[in-house]
Amino acid sequence: xxxxxxxxxxxxxxxxxxxxxxxxxxxxxxxxxxxxxxxxxxxxxxxxxxxxxxxxxxxxxxxxxxxxxxxxxxxxxxxxxxxxxxxxxxxxxxxxxxxxxxxxxxxxxxxxxxxxxxxxxxxxxxxxxxxxxxxxxxxxxxxxxxxxxxxxxxxxxxxxxxxxxxxxxxxxxxxxxxxxxxxxxxxxxxxxxxxxxxxxxxxxxxxxxxxxxxxxxxxxxxxxxxxxxxxxxxxxxxxxxxxxxxxxxxxxxxxxxxxxxxxxxxxxxxxxxxxxxxxxxxxxxxxxxxxxxxxxxxxxxxxxxxxxxxxxxxxxxxxxxxxxxxxxxxxxxxxxxxxxxxxxxxxxxxxxxxxxxxxxxxxxxxxxxxxxxxxxxxxxxxxxxxxxxxxxxxxxxxxxxxxxxxxxxxxxxxxxxxxxxxxxxxxxxxxxxxxxxxxxxxxxxxxxxxxxxxxxxxxxxxxxxxxxxxxxxxxxxxxxxxxxxxxxxxxxxxxxxxxxxxxx
Amino acid sequence: xxxxxxxxxxxxxxxxxxxxxxxxxxxxxxxxxxxxxxxxxxxxxxxxxxxxxxxxxxxxxxxxxxxxxxxxxxxxxxxxxxxxxxxxxxxxxxxxxxxxxxxxxxxxxxxxxxxxxxxxxxxxxxxxxxxxxxxxxxxxxxxxxxxxxxxxxxxxxxxxxxxxxxxxxxxxxxxxxxxxxxxxxxxxxxxxxxxxxxxxxxxxxxxxxxxxxxxxxxxxxxxxxxxxxxxxxxxxxxxxxxxxxxxxxxxxxxxxxxxxxxxxxxxxxxxxxxxxxxxxxxxxxxxxxxxxxxxxxxxxxxxxxxxxxxxxxxxxxxxxxxxxxxxxxxxxxxxxxxxxxxxx
Ligand SMILES: Nc1ncnc2c1ncn2[C@@H]1O[C@H](COP(=O)(O)OP(=O)(O)OP(=O)(O)O)[C@@H](O)[C@H]1O
Ligand SMILES: [Mg+2]
Numbered sequence: 099x100x101x102x103x104x105x106x107x108x109x110x111x112x113x114x115x116x117x118x119x120x121x122x123x124x125x126x127x128x129x130x131x132x133x134x135x136x137x138x139x140x141x142x143x144x145x146x147x148x149x150x151x152x153x154x155x156x157x158x159x160x161x162x163x164x165x166x167x168x169x170x171x172x173x174x175x176x177x178x179x180x181x182x183x184x185x186x187x188x189x190x191x192x193x194x195x196x197x198x199x200x201x202x203x204x205x206x207x208x209x210x211x212x213x214x215x216x217x218x219x220x221x222x223x224x225x226x227x228x229x230x231x232x233x234x235x236x237x238x239x240x241x242x243x244x245x246x247x248x249x250x251x252x253x254x255x256x257x258x259x260x261x262x263x264x265x266x267x268x269x270x271x272x273x274x275x276x277x278x279x280x281x282x283x284x285x286x287x288x289x290x291x292x293x294x295x296x297x298x299x300x301x302x303x304x305x306x307x308x309x310x311x312x313x314x315x316x317x318x319x320x321x322x323x324x325x326x327x328x329x330x331x332x333x334x335x336x337x338x339x340x341x342x343x344x345x346x347x348x349x350x351x352x353x354x355x356x357x358x359x360x361x362x363x364x365x366x367x368x369x370x371x372x373x374x375x376x377x378x379x380x381x382x383x384x385x386x387x388x389x390x391x392x393x394x395x396x397x398x399x400x401x402x403x404x405x406x407x408x409x410x411x412x413x414x415x416x417x418x419x420x421x422x423x424x425x426x427x428x429x430x431x432x433x434x435x436x437x438x439x440x441x442x443x444x445x446x447x448x449x450x451x452x453x454x455x456x457x458x459x460x461x462x463x464x465x466x467x468x469x470x471x472x473x474x475x476x477x478x479x480x481x482x483x484x485x486x487x488x489x490x491x492x493x494x495x496x497x498x499x500x501x502x503x504x505x506x507x508x509x510x511x512x513x514x515x516x517x518x519x520x521x522x523x524x525x526x527x528x529x530x531x532x533x534x535x536x537x538x539x540x541x542x543x544x545x546x547x548x549x550x551x552x553x554x555x556x557x558x559x560x561x562x563x564x565x566x567x568x569x570x571x572x573x574x575x576x577x578x579x580x581x582x583x584x585x586x587x588x589x590x591x592x593x594x595x596x597x598x599x600x601x602x
Numbered sequence: 603x604x605x606x607x608x609x610x611x612x613x614x615x616x617x618x619x620x621x622x623x624x625x626x627x628x629x630x631x632x633x634x635x636x637x638x639x640x641x642x643x644x645x646x647x648x649x650x651x652x653x654x655x656x657x658x659x660x661x662x663x664x665x666x667x668x669x670x671x672x673x674x675x676x677x678x679x680x681x682x683x684x685x686x687x688x689x690x691x692x693x694x695x696x697x698x699x700x701x702x703x704x705x706x707x708x709x710x711x712x713x714x715x716x717x718x719x720x721x722x723x724x725x726x727x728x729x730x731x732x733x734x735x736x737x738x739x740x741x742x743x744x745x746x747x748x749x750x751x752x753x754x755x756x757x758x759x760x761x762x763x764x765x766x767x768x769x770x771x772x773x774x775x776x777x778x779x780x781x782x783x784x785x786x787x788x789x790x791x792x793x794x795x796x797x798x799x800x801x802x803x804x805x806x807x808x809x810x811x812x813x814x815x816x817x818x819x820x821x822x823x824x825x826x827x828x829x830x831x832x833x834x835x836x837x838x839x840x841x842x843x844x845x846x847x848x849x850x851x852x853x854x855x856x857x858x859x860x861x862x863x864x865x866x867x868x869x870x871x872x873x874x875x876x877x878x879x880x881x882x883x884x885x886x887x888x889x890x891x892x893x894x895x896x897x898x899x900x901x902x903x904x905x906x907x908x909x910x911x912x913x914x915x916x917x918x919x920x921x922x923x924x925x926x927x928x929x930x931x932x933x934x935x936x937x938x939x940x941x942x943x944x945x946x
Pocket of ligand 1: 146500502
């Protein structure tokens with residue numbers, strides 16, 4: 099297959115094997131200078147693997163990569179960066195403890211005769227951050243202390259630091275709020291106008307329509323369609339290509355909440371003395387309450403404090419009328435609470451352990467008799483759950499680290515499904531989850547609510563909050579500024595509330 | 603290509619099934635044995651070396667029992683150490699705790715009570731002292747938030763110092779008849795000390811692999827924050843882990859008293875290094891989250907057999923130390939290879 103003249107990068111017949119998994123089994127596509135090329139595919143389709151192969155982090159087992167018409171094989175990411183291919187991975191790869199400037203130039207430090215030119219590095223970092231619309235980040239800050247969104251920006255600065263011709267971004271918007279996504283798109287447009295090509299991965303179809311030029315769809319490690327026009331192609335067609343089935347309604351139908359249903363979770367005057375204060379929240383059995391707000395507005399902190407993972411300074415949390423001891427996760431879990439944390443890797447998962455062990459870790463006593471575990475039952479129950487959540491590849495003995503991002507998220511969810519909670523707190527439950535699985539998760543959450551569980555969902559995706567929740571709370575700078583039924587408010591109103599005093 | 607991929611895809615589907623069928627007895631025995639092949643090979647090679655160089659002096663029942671008796675004491679400590687390391691910790695004070703427990707359990711006062719009542723008093727005293735030391739370590743680390751390395755380094759100094767004060771730097775000879783009689787005996791030809799080691803290892807294996815306690819240990823060592831958010835009381839669990847190791851040290855002290863008929867502040871010298879080395883070459887990850895009791899037992903046996911072979915050949919302690927160091931490096935390198943190949 100010969101690449102068209104305009105192709106900056108062209109890939110054919112790419113194959114990548116992992117022990118027991120064929121992650122890529124024949125990928126073909128090409129990227130032209132100045133375009134935004136979107137990659138779509140279900141969780142585990144191989145998008146991240148493809149990116150890692152393209153950027154030199156993995157070696158392909160078969161196939162050919164042509165960069166500006168020549169066959170290349172990048173030995174490592176720095177080599178790729180020097181040739182002009184830079185990637186921002188789904189799992190951010192910054193070194194906490196080093197400064198922003200040090201991270202930006204990590205691996206290609208600026209130096210003269212072995213002495214690092216720190217002032218120059220700082221200056222160039224600042225210029226890059228300005229270009230990315232974030233003059234507020236100081237080049238001297240410790241990266242570990244930045245918010246996830248800001249860390250993302252630093253990753254981009256790093257990718258741009260060697261004057262890349264091709265920038266690959268793996269789900270960059272997953273950690274950003276709408277405002278920041280807009281800034282990101284501004285940067286992408288500016289780059290493409292300069293002739294830089296961008297490969298953009300996202301599970302949000304709306305974004306792909308807004309920023310994309312052409313779309314390639316991967317399914318099970320194979321290209322199933324390539325070069326589709328991003329703005330014209332029908333959503334139903336994309337979903338059908340990705341999933342192999344037709345999906346007409348993403349959000350499940352809501353049943354009206356019984357106003358006489360018991361109040362399961364009651365939070366009064368909660369404050370942590372730092373990020374938020376005066377939070378009142380009541381969730382009835384069968385109700386889904388959504389918390390909308392910007393990243394950093396205090397929503398995750400509110401959830402963690404309700405859960406006892408952070409100590410409350412003031413206020414009370416009660417489940418089924420019984421107040422919980424402050425700052426005790428154990429008490430919350432015993433009272434029937436479950437939390438899917440925001441950061442699944444650092445807060446949610448035992449990455450090097452088997453899927454089933456991750457699922458049963460919160461319910462060990464229900465599998466135990468006099469402290470002895472029934473391994474077989476654990477595996478069987480986990481297998482049923484992962485099957486119903488369609489975790490791929492199947493197999494509860496697999497180590498979680500080898501699963502794709504979306505599938506890891508499902509494993510965390512499965513943990514609390516297994517426990518049959520009274521109150522389920524979900525922090526960004528569909529971050530990085532594909533459209534098909536997302537609607538499955540929505541259905542699951544709805545089914546749980548219908549069975550009498552009280553659910554609280556934090557999400558940066560306003561559409562998700564409005565589509566899933568019965569009631570919406572808007573959080574801004576640590577305060578609840580709106581509390582009302584979801585069908586009495588629309589997306590633009592929520593965005594207004596979220597941004598108020600922010601945009602100016 | 604399509605044939606190729608179809609084959610791999612089919613294999614991919616079969617793989618989990620094959621794994622699941624191994625969940626019974628065969629899986630139970632099969633998988634750890636598979637992981638321990640390298641250790642078994644090393645042990646066999648050592649034995650062959652022993653037979654070749656020392657002939658009948660090595661391949662003698664009495665000699666083999668001596669190896670096992672020597673392995674028993676450090677073995678009990680190493681089993682406890684496996685728990686702490688799997689749980690993401692480290693304990694440098696084990697040798698000092700063994701010394702303190704041995705001294706405390708053999709003071710004239712304790713021996714007097716034991717003679718008046720029952721020799722079991724000595725056993726309980728040692729266990730109590732060991733357990734208490736472990737508890738202090740655990741509380742310091744879990745609630746005082748002192749780094750394990752530092753906290754146990756401090757305990758090392760303090761416990762050995764206390765042992766010297768109590769014993770007045772003198773070796774205390776045990777003179778409780780029932781005690782010596784019990785521990786010097788054999789069960790079906792196997793010395794009691796060896797039986798104790800076997801029981802501790804078996805109980806440790808079950809505890810680590812078959813109970814909620816063990817599973818929590820893996821979780822706490824693998825990712826403490828995730829374990830906490832999953833509802834595990836990580837701090838309390840950490841205290842339990844160190845207390846458990848303390849108890850193992852207490853038991854090891856009893857066994858050492860029985861073997862040497864003395865209690866002394868110099869007992870247990872460098873046990874921390876021997877135990878950590880045995881645990882690590884056995885395949886337990888120093889960063890926590892992965893641990894194997896069977897591996898630890900092999901690690902202990904390898905080191906003890908090595909000393910025995912060297913001693914039979916009149917090689918110096920220093921030569922033994924060099925060989926030990928080499929074994930640790932080779933074992934760790936091999937393990938990294940294996941881990942990478944299995945894609946973990
Ligand atoms: N290091 C690894 N070891 C073993 N298997 C892996 C590894 N990395 C990826 N895989 C497997 O390769 C396949 C593709 O994974 P990949 O992360 O590329 O998916 P993805 O399309 O990016 O999914 P997501 O949308 O969830 O991020 C999956 O089956 C995954 O389990
Ligand atoms: Mg991915």
